Amino acid sequence: xxxxxxxxxTAGVIARQATAKxxxxxxxxxxPIAATPESIAAGQKQYxxxxxxxxxxxxxxxxxxxxxxDRGGNQPPDLTDEKWDHGSSDGEIFTxxxxxxxxxxxxxxxxxxxxxxxxxxxxxxxxxxxRQK
Amino acid sequence: xxxxxxxxxxGAAVLAxxxxxxxxxxxxxxxxxxxxxxxxxxxxxxxxxxxGVWVVAETKELPTGFIRVVVTDDRGRYxxxxxPKATYQVFVRGYGxxxxxxxxATPGKPLNLTAVIAPDxxxxxEYYPANYWLSLxxxxxxxxxxxxxxxxxxxxxxxxxxxxxxxxxxxxxxxxGNKATREIPPSLGKFDSSVAAWARRVASGHDGxxxxxxxxxxxxxxxxxxxxxxxxxxxxxxxxxxxxxxxxGPERNLVITQWDWADPREYFHDVIASDKxxxxxxxxGPVYGLHENSSDHLTILDPVKNSWTQVDIxxxxxxxxxxxxxxxxxxxxxxxxxxxxNQVTSGHSNEIDQKGRVWNTxxxxxxxxxxxxxxxxxxxxxxxxxxxxxxxxxxxxxxxxVYDPKTKKIEIVDTCFSTFHLNFDNDPDNTIWSGGGGLxxxxxxxxxxxxxxxxxxxxxxxxxxxxxxxxxxxxxxxPNEPVDPxxxxxxxxxxxxxxxxxxxxxxxxSFLGFPGGLVRMDPGANPPETAMAExxxxxxxxxxxxxxxxxPRGMDVDRDGVAWTVLASGxxxxxxxxxxxxxxxxxxxxxxxxxxxxxxLYTVPGPNYPGNTDAAATDSNYYNWSDKFNSxxxxxxxxxxxxxxxxxxxALVNGKWVVLRVPYPLGFYxxxxxxxxxxxxxxxxxxxxxxxxxxxxxxxxxxxxxxxxMAIHFQMRPDxxxx
Numbered sequence: 054x055x056x057x058x059x060x061x062x063t064a065g066v067i068a069r070q071a072t073a074k075x076x077x078x079x080x081x082x083x084x085p086i087a088a089t090p091e092s093i094a095a096g097q098k099q100y101x102x103x104x105x106x107x108x109x110x111x112x113x114x115x116x117x118x119x120x121x122x123d124r125g126g127n128q129p130p131d132l133t134d135e136k137w138d139h140g141s142s143d144g145e146i147f148t149x150x151x152x153x154x155x156x157x158x159x160x161x162x163x164x165x166x167x168x169x170x171x172x173x174x175x176x177x178x179x180x181x182x183x184r185q186k
Numbered sequence: 187x188x189x190x191x192x193x194x195x196x197g198a199a200v201l202a203x204x205x206x207x208x209x210x211x212x213x214x215x216x217x218x219x220x221x222x223x224x225x226x227x228x229x230x231x232x233x234x235x236x237x238g239v240w241v242v243a244e245t246k247e248l249p250t251g252f253i254r255v256v257v258t259d260d261r262g263r264y265x266x267x268x269x270p271k272a273t274y275q276v277f278v279r280g281y282g283x284x285x286x287x288x289x290x291a292t293p294g295k296p297l298n299l300t301a302v303i304a305p306d307x308x309x310x311x312e313y314y315p316a317n318y319w320l321s322l323x324x325x326x327x328x329x330x331x332x333x334x335x336x337x338x339x340x341x342x343x344x345x346x347x348x349x350x351x352x353x354x355x356x357x358x359x360x361x362x363g364n365k366a367t368r369e370i371p372p373s374l375g376k377f378d379s380s381v382a383a384w385a386r387r388v389a390s391g392h393d394g395x396x397x398x399x400x401x402x403x404x405x406x407x408x409x410x411x412x413x414x415x416x417x418x419x420x421x422x423x424x425x426x427x428x429x430x431x432x433x434x435g436p437e438r439n440l441v442i443t444q445w446d447w448a449d450p451r452e453y454f455h456d457v458i459a460s461d462k463x464x465x466x467x468x469x470x471g472p473v474y475g476l477h478e479n480s481s482d483h484l485t486i487l488d489p490v491k492n493s494w495t496q497v498d499i500x501x502x503x504x505x506x507x508x509x510x511x512x513x514x515x516x517x518x519x520x521x522x523x524x525x526x527x528n529q530v531t532s533g534h535s536n537e538i539d540q541k542g543r544v545w546n547t548x549x550x551x552x553x554x555x556x557x558x559x560x561x562x563x564x565x566x567x568x569x570x571x572x573x574x575x576x577x578x579x580x581x582x583x584x585x586x587x588v589y590d591p592k593t594k595k596i597e598i599v600d601t602c603f604s605t606f607h608l609n610f611d612n613d614p615d616n617t618i619w620s621g622g623g624g625l626x627x628x629x630x631x632x633x634x635x636x637x638x639x640x641x642x643x644x645x646x647x648x649x650x651x652x653x654x655x656x657x658x659x660x661x662x663x664x665p666n667e668p669v670d671p672x673x674x675x676x677x678x679x680x681x682x683x684x685x686x687x688x689x690x691x692x693x694x695x696s697f698l699g700f701p702g703g704l705v706r707m708d709p710g711a712n713p714p715e716t717a718m719a720e721x722x723x724x725x726x727x728x729x730x731x732x733x734x735x736x737x738p739r740g741m742d743v744d745r746d747g748v749a750w751t752v753l754a755s756g757x758x759x760x761x762x763x764x765x766x767x768x769x770x771x772x773x774x775x776x777x778x779x780x781x782x783x784x785x786x787l788y789t790v791p792g793p794n795y796p797g798n799t800d801a802a803a804t805d806s807n808y809y810n811w812s813d814k815f816n817s818x819x820x821x822x823x824x825x826x827x828x829x830x831x832x833x834x835x836x837a838l839v840n841g842k843w844v845v846l847r848v849p850y851p852l853g854f855y856x857x858x859x860x861x862x863x864x865x866x867x868x869x870x871x872x873x874x875x876x877x878x879x880x881x882x883x884x885x886x887x888x889x890x891x892x893x894x895x896m897a898i899h900f901q902m903r904p905d906x907x908x909x
Contacts, residue, residue, distance in 0.1 A: 098513070101513035102395070102513040102514060102515055103395050103515065104395075105510065105513065106392070106393065106395050106396055106510055107395075107396075107510075109508030109509060109510060110508065110509050110510070111508055112508075113506065113508040113552075114508065115507070115508050115549075115552045115553060115582055116508060116510050116532075118396070122583070122606065122622065123354065123358070123682060123698050127623070128582060128583065152336070153336075153337050155337075155339075156339065157339055158337045158339050158399075158402070158403060161337055161399035161402050161403075162336050162337040162402065164336060165406075166398070
């Protein structure tokens, strides 16, 4: 379940507000990196380094992350199922990884810390997980 | 002797009289009476007797590492009482000093010690608590906010930035200002700049991506610059000019005992020794520590035998629990590429019930394995009102595991709601409360014991505020919807800390955020349908309030029904609902501003950041607990905060702070406190507080890599020489 949830602060009260929509502009982006075994392997390596701490070694989510839990946020989602709350296209996934999910950015932006090419490799790896099911 | 203190520590008691006489001879007019299992004497330096300095006795000869620390009186005299039979390394530590050479000693013999005056203030400062070093950190000026960096959610204001540095981000794991953090270790590598060094440092080890993300929330570039400037100035010779005060008054009566426990890779979250509602439960019994992200163990200290053991915490064998990450952004300067944490149960907090069973909040399954009794169609009354597992309503997180010391077995109690902090109610059903994900949940343990049916024994409710002001639960609007005069309103906040009030039927919780606040929930006669919540924000930019603060963390409710919470602003705050003047429901009730007059803020001791900041102190305070039964000896109902950056527990006694500092090793950092009265008739020896070292990085503490965390017992004597 790819439920990337935003939590907004309204009137001083944390209000949970699930956003279940994609990003039409991001969806137009074309993945410049073919999903070759090499790209998927590179993405897997990057995923294990940067993402697995929250989404788990096998990307099934459910890891209890205290900095999210403390603030009442939902725990990191399963990236292997068919649900994509912020869009399932390569471009939308790329944008989520690159820019994060506001306003609280429990899903942090990786822009500036990894290259676009590395993010596309991660996209290819993540997409390969749902294809394996 | 067993009734007085732990057995096995009796030395040659029959020699006490002669030993006392020897002591008298040796110490001349400063006679320090000791028993055969004590070490005592006088501490003097080139300036004369040293008052208010610590004497540390440490041994590795027992089944686990053991340390006892006391403080000298106004004539420099000390007694380290009731030591287990062993050879000890004894030395003096104190403000204005450097450590004295370690002296080998055995109990029963007087031991005068020579303290060493620090050659210069910089050398003396090496022993200062971390919060003094952190007071050199220059927080960005208010004019710099909001920080214009993508993802800088904590850079919206200086207060939010402080919250993130203090209790919600960096210092929820680290004691910033300790030697490991105020210096850049050479093992980190060589860098073009200190900014680059910090960028590399925060991306170290298996938690590196998390730490790096925390930096992003602050505004990465600005935060790196801030930390780099701090360590640069310290490397250039800057040190805290304000010296901490030496222990005074009752602070000199303290006896601190510490035991090494668990593998040095394992860090602890909570520690529990007795039933908080009745601290005479499990006298002289084991002490239980729960590891969070580091292992699936429950670590058990036997303070009588000075040893520890571990049991494995189970999970549902059918559950497809997903272990955390298997790689790291960069090697750890301490552990290299080794993945030192290995767990799936993610234990957090624990409590002991009236039978001595240990309730742990641990992960036992995934959301996908949610029991049917949680879901729509279940006969559970809460599931009828608020079913789990649909509409994005979680069902994952943690549940309960319960360790029975009689059977040595652990049973799973599968809850529909996620558990977190937990506490028992004072009701005949021994209800236990916890919650998460916008829900407050309970288990009626009487029903559970009778039926062994977790589905029948539990319930949960969302937090709903009486915004239509009719005094009862009605249909409600969601948190993101405007108030409807015909309905109530659900608030999306989750309890962080939770505590049922001893004074009435209400259950209180803290919720994090900025400015954050407290929630009081009255369960009513039929909680799934009657529970109502009141919300009280910490006063911030609130002209009617007597003081301003922000961002709670832990909390407790004392015997009078007064809620206490520690704030990231550098306060311990009380909220007394009896002071509220106006109506507590109505259309603005969900905004939480109906009773600023209920709040009183107490600035925690120690220094503050330089300049004009929104903080009142540098210290970071993770949790607080009220000593309802005078387990320590400073009085009933005394609120005690953890001083996570000051290496102390902070007791507020009649409006004045008593600082219970742990001077050795440097780095003490607690996330829980509780009391146990082993023998109500045994005076100070029969009572005390229990907690543990709970920073995530024991290798940052004095002793470095390989030094394990410790369980710790605080006891308060009637005077510094009581034995």
